[in-house]
Each structure stands twice: as structure tokens, then as C-alpha cells.
Amino acid sequence: MQKQGLTWRKSTRSAAAGHCVEIASAAAAVFVRDSKDVRGPVLEFGTRGWAEFIAGVRDGEFDR
Incomplete structure (x- = not known):
């Protein structure tokens, strides 16, 4: 599904090879x-849910 009117961005740490995801923020999602x-x-x-995920990443919850 295409989301219209969103501004997509990649992490500044993503490599030039393009193996990454992009995110876009809206009021409620x-x-x-x-x-x-x-x-x-x-x-x-x-x-x-996104804020909880980011907090988990920062806390190392998903580290191997």
C-alpha cells in the first residue's frame, strides 16, 4: 500500500549499498x-508501540 504525502527517511548510519529500511512519521503512526x-x-x-520498540533497541533488548 502506498502512503501518500509522507516524508521518508533512512538512518544516517545506513550504507551506500541501500540495504536498509526507511521510516515516515504521521500524527498517530x-x-x-x-x-x-x-x-x-x-x-x-x-x-x-514504535516508542516502546525504540526504547528496547536503545536498552539492548534485541541484542544477540
Whole structure:
């Protein structure tokens, strides 16, 4: 599903090879897509769930 009117961005740490995801924020959601397939599927997360995910990443919750 294409999301119209969103501003997509990649991490400043992403490599030049393009193996990354892009995110776009809206009032009540954060959207995620594959940077190599911008017309492909888009995942949608509520802002609260996204904030909890980011906090988990920062805390090392998903480290191997």
C-alpha cells in the first residue's frame, strides 16, 4: 500500500549499498518500508508501540 504525502527517511548510519529500511512519521503512526522496494508493502506501527520498540533497541533488548 502506498502512503501518500509522507516524508521518508533512512538512518544516517545506513550504507551506500541501500540495504536498509526507511521510516515516515504521521500524527498517530510510524510507517516502515524497504528502501529497495518503495512501491512494496508498508508496515504501520502506532506511535506508542514504535516508542516502546525504540526504547528496547536503545536498552539492548534485541541484542544477540
